Amino acid sequence: MSMRERHVVSEEHQSLWLLTTSPAIWAGHFAVSYMCAALWCGTDPERATSAIGPPTWGILISGFVALAGIVFTGVAGWRRHSHGNDRPPHDRDTPEDRNRFLGVATALLSGLSALATAFVMLSAALVPLCR
Amino acid sequence: MLASWKTPRGWRYWSAVNNSDVGKWYTGVAILYLLFGGVLAILMRLQLAFPNNDFLSADKYNQIFTLHGSVMMFLFAIPIFEAFSILFLPQMLGARELPFPRLSAFGFWAFLLGGCFFCGSIFFDAAPQGGWFMYPPLASTYQPGIGAEMWLLGFSFIELAAIAAAVELIIAVLKSRPPGMRINLIPLYAWYVLVAGAMVLFAFPPLIAGSMLLELERAFGWPFFDPAGGGDPLLWQHLFWLFGHPEVYIIFLPSVALVAMIVPTFARTPIVGYSWIVLSAIGTGFLSFGLWVHHMFTTGLPGISLALFSAASQAVAIPTGVQIFCFIATLLVGRVQKSVPMLFVTGGLATFVIGGLTGVMVAVATFDFQAHDTHFVVAHLHSVLIGGALFPFAAGCYYFFPLINGKKLSDRLGTLAFWLMFIGFNVTFLPMHFTGLRGMPRRVYTYSEGLGLDTLNLISTIGAVVLASGFAVLAWDIVRPKKRQPMSPRNPWNAGTLEWVQEMPGQPWGIRSVPEIDSRYPLWDQPDFLRDIDEGRFYLSDAEEGKREMLVSSVIDGQPEYILRVPGPSFLPMLSAIFTGGIFICSTFKLWWWMAASGVVALGFILAWLWTGTAVIPEKERKFIGHGLTMPLYCAGRDSVGWWAMLITMLADITAFAALVFGYFFYWTLRPEFPPASITGPGVLWPGIGLALMAGAWGLTLQARRWNKAERSSAFYGGLAAATLLAVAACWALTQGPIVHRMDPAGHVFSATVWILIIWTALHAIVGVIMQLYCVARRAAGRMTGRYDIDIQNVSLYWHFVAIMTAVTFVVIAILPLLR
Numbered sequence: 001m002s003m004r005e006r007h008v009v010s011e012e013h014q015s016l017w018l019l020t021t022s023p024a025i026w027a028g029h030f031a032v033s034y035m036c037a038a039l040w041c042g043t044d045p046e047r048a049t050s051a052i053g054p055p056t057w058g059i060l061i062s063g064f065v066a067l068a069g070i071v072f073t074g075v076a077g078w079r080r081h082s083h084g085n086d087r088p089p090h091d092r093d094t095p096e097d098r099n100r101f102l103g104v105a106t107a108l109l110s111g112l113s114a115l116a117t118a119f120v121m122l123s124a125a126l127v128p129l130c131r
Numbered sequence: 132m133l134a135s136w137k138t139p140r141g142w143r144y145w146s147a148v149n150n151s152d153v154g155k156w157y158t159g160v161a162i163l164y165l166l167f168g169g170v171l172a173i174l175m176r177l178q179l180a181f182p183n184n185d186f187l188s189a190d191k192y193n194q195i196f197t198l199h200g201s202v203m204m205f206l207f208a209i210p211i212f213e214a215f216s217i218l219f220l221p222q223m224l225g226a227r228e229l230p231f232p233r234l235s236a237f238g239f240w241a242f243l244l245g246g247c248f249f250c251g252s253i254f255f256d257a258a259p260q261g262g263w264f265m266y267p268p269l270a271s272t273y274q275p276g277i278g279a280e281m282w283l284l285g286f287s288f289i290e291l292a293a294i295a296a297a298v299e300l301i302i303a304v305l306k307s308r309p310p311g312m313r314i315n316l317i318p319l320y321a322w323y324v325l326v327a328g329a330m331v332l333f334a335f336p337p338l339i340a341g342s343m344l345l346e347l348e349r350a351f352g353w354p355f356f357d358p359a360g361g362g363d364p365l366l367w368q369h370l371f372w373l374f375g376h377p378e379v380y381i382i383f384l385p386s387v388a389l390v391a392m393i394v395p396t397f398a399r400t401p402i403v404g405y406s407w408i409v410l411s412a413i414g415t416g417f418l419s420f421g422l423w424v425h426h427m428f429t430t431g432l433p434g435i436s437l438a439l440f441s442a443a444s445q446a447v448a449i450p451t452g453v454q455i456f457c458f459i460a461t462l463l464v465g466r467v468q469k470s471v472p473m474l475f476v477t478g479g480l481a482t483f484v485i486g487g488l489t490g491v492m493v494a495v496a497t498f499d500f501q502a503h504d505t506h507f508v509v510a511h512l513h514s515v516l517i518g519g520a521l522f523p524f525a526a527g528c529y530y531f532f533p534l535i536n537g538k539k540l541s542d543r544l545g546t547l548a549f550w551l552m553f554i555g556f557n558v559t560f561l562p563m564h565f566t567g568l569r570g571m572p573r574r575v576y577t578y579s580e581g582l583g584l585d586t587l588n589l590i591s592t593i594g595a596v597v598l599a600s601g602f603a604v605l606a607w608d609i610v611r612p613k614k615r616q617p618m619s620p621r622n623p624w625n626a627g628t629l630e631w632v633q634e635m636p637g638q639p640w641g642i643r644s645v646p647e648i649d650s651r652y653p654l655w656d657q658p659d660f661l662r663d664i665d666e667g668r669f670y671l672s673d674a675e676e677g678k679r680e681m682l683v684s685s686v687i688d689g690q691p692e693y694i695l696r697v698p699g700p701s702f703l704p705m706l707s708a709i710f711t712g713g714i715f716i717c718s719t720f721k722l723w724w725w726m727a728a729s730g731v732v733a734l735g736f737i738l739a740w741l742w743t744g745t746a747v748i749p750e751k752e753r754k755f756i757g758h759g760l761t762m763p764l765y766c767a768g769r770d771s772v773g774w775w776a777m778l779i780t781m782l783a784d785i786t787a788f789a790a791l792v793f794g795y796f797f798y799w800t801l802r803p804e805f806p807p808a809s810i811t812g813p814g815v816l817w818p819g820i821g822l823a824l825m826a827g828a829w830g831l832t833l834q835a836r837r838w839n840k841a842e843r844s845s846a847f848y849g850g851l852a853a854a855t856l857l858a859v860a861a862c863w864a865l866t867q868g869p870i871v872h873r874m875d876p877a878g879h880v881f882s883a884t885v886w887i888l889i890i891w892t893a894l895h896a897i898v899g900v901i902m903q904l905y906c907v908a909r910r911a912a913g914r915m916t917g918r919y920d921i922d923i924q925n926v927s928l929y930w931h932f933v934a935i936m937t938a939v940t941f942v943v944i945a946i947l948p949l950l951r
Contacts, residue, residue: 011688016314019409023417030421034439039800041433048433055435089405093311093649098688101315101406108410116418116446123438130433 010095018077018106022070022113029066030120033059041130051128059124063117070114077106132674136227136640139700146700148232149639154218155535157239161214164206164246166606171199171253173599176559180592182580192576193260194278198253200263205286206246208520209331209378212385213238213296215524216324219531220300222630223318223392225309225648227641227671227681228697230772231299233704233744238299240708241292248716249285252278262574264371267356267364271348279349280719283342288715290335292708297331298779300324302772307681308689309629310670312648316689318628319402322409323388326416327381332779333420334377336787341370344794344887350721353876353883355794361805361880365430366797370790372423380419382516384412386523387454390476393530394458396626397473398465401652404457411457414450418443428499437496444494451487455480470624471545475526478553482518486511489564504574507567510560517556525552525605532609533619537636544608551601558594562587621661627652632664644672644757645682648689670756682756683772693763694754695772698744707736738905745773746921748914767921777925781932788891788936795884795943806881806948812872813885817864818945822937824861825896828854829934832903836927839910842917851907855900861937862893868944888940892933899933902926 037055041047080103083096090101138147147153174195178187187195217235221228229235252258259278261270270279304325308317344355345367354360356367395402402408421443428437458480467473489511493499502508525548532540566587571578578584622631631654632642646669650656663669670691674680678696685692713729749764756762768774798805831854838846866889868874874882906923909915915922 011685011690014687016686019413020417023414027417027420030439030443034424034436037435037439038433041435042801043803059435089401090315091401091405091651093313093316095313095688098313098315104406105409105413108406109414112410112414112446112450113417115449116421116443119442119446120439123435123442127438128434130435 014099014102016102018073018102019109021073022106022110025066025069025073026113026116026120029062029117032062033120033124037124037129047130050130053129056124056129060121063121063124066117067114070110070117074107074110074114077103077108077110079103081107132640132672133638135674135677135679135699136638138639143700145705146702148236148698148700148704150217150221150229150232150235151637151639151641153232153235153239154214157210157214157217157235157242160239160243160246161207161211162606162609164202164250165211166602167250168199168202168207169599169602171195171202173595175199176592176595178576179578179588181589182578182582182585184577187576189576190260191256193574194253194256194258196574197259197262197278197282198250201259201282201286202246202250203516204263204378204382205289206242206249208382208516209293210242210289211524212324212327212382213293213300215389215527215531216300216385217296219534219630220303220321220324221307221641222534222633223320223628224303224307224312225629225632225642225646226303226307227645228679229299229303230307230681230683230695230697231302231776232697233701233740234295234299236701236704237708238292238296240705241712242289244708244712245285245289245292245715248712249281249289252281257281264375265345265367266371267345267348267367271345271356277719280346283346283349284715284719287339287342288712290339291711293331294335294780294783297328298776298783301328301332301779302775304328305686306683306692306772306775308648308684309645309682310647310684310689310691312684312689314687314689315405316648316651318651319391319405319408319412320385320388322412323384323391326412327384327388330377330381330384330416330419332783333786334374334381336783337370337790337793338374340787340790340794341367341374344370344791347876347883347887351877353887354880355883357880360878360883361798361802361807362883363798363801365427366794368427368430369423369797370794372426373420373790376423376426377419379515380415383519384415386479386520386527387412389523389527389530390458390480391454392626392628393472393476393526394461395465395652396530396624396628397468397470398461399468399625400461400465401627401655402457403460403464404453405651408454408457411450411454415447418447418450422447425494425496425499428496429503441494441496445491448487448491448494455484470529471540471542471549472526472530472624474546474549475522475529478549479518479522479526482514482522482553482556484518486514486516486518490515502567504572505567506563506571506573509573510563510567513556513560513563517560522552525549528605528609530624531630533623533635534630534633534637536613537618538613538616539619539623540608544604548601548604548608551597551604553601555594555596555598555601559591559598560594562590562594566591622654627655629653632661634665643667644669646670647758668757670758670760672757676750682762683766691756691760691762692770693766694756696747696749696764701740701744703736703740703744707733707740710736734901738901741905742909742914746909746915746919748916748919765919765921767919768924771921771924773921773925774928777928781929784895785932785936788939791884791887791891792939792943795888795947798880798884799947807879810872810874810879810881812874812882813868813889813944814872815945815949817868817871818941821861821865821868822941824857824864825892825937826934828858828861828896828899829930831857832899832930833927835903835906836920836923839906839915839920839923840917844910847910848907851903855903858896858900858903862896865889865893865937865940885944888944892936892940895933895936899926899930902929 040055081100090097259282304321347353348355354362356362356364424440425444529540529545566584618635644667680694683692683695710729710733717726753761831850835847835850876883876886909922
C-alpha cells in the first residue's frame with residue numbers, strides 16, 4: 001500500500017458522520033417540506049381547499065437538490081467500498097476493510113434516503129396540497 | 132484483581148455499582164413491572180369478556196388501561212433494553228465495566244423508586260386516567276386529582292434516568308471497545324444500542340418538555356394547551372408523538388439486536404448482510420422521526436401533511452424488512468439448530484411481520500380514518516410490540532441466562548412457555564382485528580350485546596389467560612431454585628461472540644484480560660482465544676494498585692487511548708436517586724418546601740459523589756498494560772469519556788430546549804394574535820442586558836480554563852468568581868423583562884412561553900454557577916491542576932450550551948415579537 005493510500009484510510013480521515021449524511025439530508029428536506037406546507041395551508045383559511053401552491057414546487061425543486069446531495073454522498077461511499085479488489089463482507093481487521101465497510105454502509109443508506117426523498121416528492125406531486 | 136472488583140457483602144451489597152449486579156437488579160425489576168402490567172391486562176380482558184359486564188367500574192377501567200399502557204412502555208419495554216445492555220454490553224465488548232458505573236446505579240434506583248411510586252397509585256384509587264398518551268384537555272381540565280401528576284412527574288424522573296443510561300451506553304459502544312475491534316467488527320448488538328441510545332437522546336426530551344408544560348398548566352394555570360388562553364392542545368400531541376413514535380423503534384431495535392446475536396449462533400454461521408443490518412438500524416433510526424403525525428391523521432391536518440407522514444411510514448417498512456430478510460438468509464445459509472431461543476425468535480418474527488403488515492395498512496391515511504381508536508389499532512400495536520419486543524426478550528432470557536448465574540433455563544419449560552405464549556397471543560389478538568373493524572372502540576369499559584362482538588371478545592379473553600400462563604411458566608423458570616442443577620458448560624451454545632468467554636459462574640471483573648480482536652466472531656475464528664484470555668496473555672491482566680480499571684479506545688479503530696479508573700461500591704448513587712426522586716414526589720403533592728429541601732439534599736449527595744469518585748488524580752502518569760504498551764491514566768477534554776458524556780447529555784438537554792422553542796414557533800406561526808398586542812413585554816432592553824452578562828460569564832469561564840492550564844491560580848479564582856456574579860446578574864436581568872412589563876404567565880400563552888424560556892435558561896445558568904464554584908473548590912483542594920483539568924474542561928463545555936440557550940432565548944423573546 002502506498003503512503004497516499006495509507007493516509008486515506010487512516011483513522012484520522014474517517015468519521016461516523018459520513019453514515020448519517022444522506023439520512024440527515026432526507027430529514028432536513030422532509031422537515032422543511034412539512035413545515036412550509038403546514039404553514040402555507042394553516043395561515044390563511046382561503047387556502048384550505050388549494051390543491052397546488054408554492055410549497056408543491058418548493059418541495060419538488062428542493063427535492064432534486066436533496067437527491068443530488070444524497071447521490072453525491074452515495075457515490076463517495078461506493079468509491080470507498082470499491083477501494084482495492086475486495087468484496088463484502090469486509091470483516092477483516094484492517095483499515096482498508098473498515099474503510100470499505102463504512103463506504104458500503106454509506107452507499108446503502110444513501111439508497112434508502114434517496115427512496116425516502118422520492119416518496120416525499122411523490123407526495124407533493126400526487127396529493128392535493130391543503131385539502 | 133479479584134479484591135479490587137469484589138462485590139460487597141451483607142447489607143452493603145446494595146451499594147454495589149458493578150454492571151453485572153446493577154444489570155441484574157434492573158432486569159429483575161423490569162420483569163416485575165412487566166408482570167404487574169400483565170395482571171392489569173388480564174383485569175381488562177376479564178371486564179371485556181362479556182357484554183355489559185360490571186367486573187370493573189368505568190373509572191377503575193380507565194385507571195387500569197392507562198396504567199397498563201404506561202407501565203408496559205415506560206417501566207418495561209424501554210428499561211429492559213437498558214437493563215440488558217448494562218448487563219451484557221460490556222461483556223460483548225470485552226470491557227471490564229461501563230464507563231460510568233455509578234450512573235448506572237443511579238439510573239436503577241431512580242427507575243425502582245419512580246416505578247413503585249407510579250404503580251402504587253392504583254392501590255389508592257389515584258392512578259391517571261387519560262390513556263398512556265395523556266391528551267389534554269382530558270388530562271388537564273377534565274382530570275382533577277393527582278393521577279396526572281403521578282404520570283407527568285413520575286415519568287419525567289424515570290426519563291431522566293433513561294437518558295443517563297443512554298449516554299452511558301453510547302459512550303460504551305464508542306469508547307470502550309477492545310483493541311482491534313474496529314467499527315466494521317463490532318457486534319451488531321452494539322450497533323443497535325448505539326442507534327437506540329441516540330434516539331433516546333432526541334426522542335425523550337420533547338416529552339420531558341411537554342410534561343413540564345402540561346404540569347405547569349395543571350398546577351399554575353399556564354395555558355399552554357388551553358385555547359382560552361391562546362394555547363393549543365395539538366401542541367401536546369406533536370410533542371408527545373415526537374417522542375412516542377421513535378419510542379416504538381427504541382423498543383424494537385434493541386430487541387432485534389438480540390435476534391441478531393442469537394440467529395448466527397444457532398445457524399452456526401456469521402450473519403449474512405452485516406452492512407445491510409447496519410443500514411437497517413441507522414435508516415430506521417432516522418425514518419422513525421418522520422412518522423409521528425401518523426398518530427394524528429384524524430386531527431384535520433392538510434392533505435400534504437398526511438401524505439408526507441404516510442410516505443415516511445411506508446418507507447420505514449423497507450429497512451425493517453431488510454433486516455428480517457438478512458435473518459432469514461442467515462438461517463438459510465447455515466445449519467439451524469433447534470433450541471428454545473430460536474423458537475421465540477421465529478415466533479417473534481412471524482408475529483412482528485403480521486403487526487408490520489397491519490402497520491402498513493394503518494399508515495394509509497384513508498384506512499386509518501376508519502380504524503383509528505378501534506381495537507384494530509390495539510391488535511396492531513400488540514402484534515408489533517409483543518412480536519417485535521416481548522418474544523425476542525424471552526429468547527434473550529433463555530439465551531443469556533447462563534451468563535447471569537451459570538445455569539441454563541429448562542428447555543422443557545421453555546418450549547411449554549413458548550407455545551402457551553404463541554398460541555395465547557394469537558387467540559387474544561387475532562379476533563381484535565375483527566372487533567376493531569366491526570367498530571369496537573378502544574378504551575371503553577364495556578359494550579352492548581348483539582353487536583357481533585360477544586364471541587370474539589370472549590375468545591380474546593380466553594387467549595389472554597393462555598398468554599398469561601405462558602408468562603407464568605417463563606417467570607417460574609427464572610425464579611425456580613436451581614441449586615441442584617449442574618453448572619452450564621462454558622459457552623453452552625457454542626457462540627462466536629465475546630460475551631461467551633465468561634467463566635461459569637462469572638467473575639465480577641467481567642473479563643480476565645482485555646483481548647485483541649480481529650474478527651466479528653472471535654470465539655469461532657481466533658485460535659486459542661479462550662486460553663489466551665484466561666492466562667492473562669492479553670491487556671490489563673492485573674490490578675496491581677487495587678483499582679478498578681478499564682481500557683478506553685478510539686471511536687473508529689478501537690485503538691487503546693488511556694486507562695479509565697472507575698469508582699467502586701457506594702451508597703451515594705442510591706441516596707442521590709432517592710432525594711432526586713423526592714423533588715418529583717413532593718411536587719406531585721404540591722409540598723413545595725419539602726421539594727426544595729429534597730433538592731438541596733440531592734445536590735449535596737451528587738456533589739459528594741462527584742467529589743470523591745470522579746476525575747481522581749492518579750499516583751503516576753502512565754501504566755504498563757501488556758504487549759509492550761504503556762497507557763496514560765488520566766485524559767481530559769476531548770480525549771476523556773467524561774467530556775463526551777457532557778456533550779451527549781447536553782445534546783439531549785438542548786433538544787428539550789428546542790422543543791420549548793418549537794412550542795413558541797407553533798403558536799407564533801399558527802396564531803395571528805401571537806404575541807397579542809395587549810402585551811408589550813419583555814422588550815429588548817432587559818433580555819439584551821441578560822444576554823450580555825451571560826456572554827461575559829461564558830467568556831470568563833473559558834478564560835478561567837486557560838488560566839488554570841497556565842497554573843495562574845489568582846486569575847483563575849478571580850475569573851470564575853466574576854463569572855458567577857455575572858451569571859447571577861444575568862438571571863436577574865432576564866427575569867426583569869417580564870416582571871417590568873407585568874407579564875402574567877397564567878393570563879396568556881405568550882407570557883407563559885416567555886417565562887418558561889427564561890426560567891429554563893436561568894436554571895441552567897444557576898447549575899452552571901454551581902459547577903463554577905465546584906471547580907474553584909477542586910483547585911483549592913488540590914484535586915484539579917493545570918495538567919489534571921477534567922472538571923473545568925467539562926464545565927467550559929457546559930457553558931457553551933448555556934451561552935447558546937441564552938442567545939436563542941434572546942432572539943425568540945426579544946427580537947421575534949418586533950417582526951410581527
